Amino acid sequence: MPDEFQLSSGDRAIIRALQQDCRLSNAQLAEKVGMSASACWRRVRALEEAGVIAGYGAVIDADRAGLGFHAIVHVTLARHDRSAVQRVMTELTLRPEVVECYATTGQYDYHLRVLCADMAAYRRFLDDFLFRLPAIESAQTNVVLEDLKRRSVVPV
Structure with missing residues (x-):
């Protein structure tokens, strides 16, 4: 795996969309970034395998979780x-x-x-x-x- 992954404009669109809502289905994500579902799935997998997408998670409000x-x-x-x-x-x-x-x-x-x-x-x-x-x-x-x-x- 190369040290630096070259991001395409489509990759950047996928990353921006997933950072806004990582719970999007592949079909929703593909529609949002203007790709076919299969192309979008391949790009997301490539971003994950390259380590560009390091994980997915929820954003927690620390105060409401009792960590004031x-x-x-x-x-x-x-x-x-x-x-x-x-x-x-x-x-x-x-x-x-x-x-x-x-x-x-x-x-x-x-x-x-x-x-x-x-x-x-x-x-x-x-x-x-x-x-x-x-x-x-x-x-x-x-x-x-x-x-x-x-x-x-x-x-x-």
């Missing part, structure tokens, strides 16, 4: 040896409260988007998990007051 505390956490490591970094990465990816995790350049090593029920649950996340990882030096929390723009849509 939302924070961006900036993490600094005390050590950067391979085993310490690997353990931190593994542990962060396993925690359900960590819904996004980015290793970055700059002042902080990781940026996390964390969702919890409330401040008490977040405090437990810090005390019982994050600060118990030996490689963690510090964590700076920015509490999200309001989601101004949040998209999972990729602009193709």
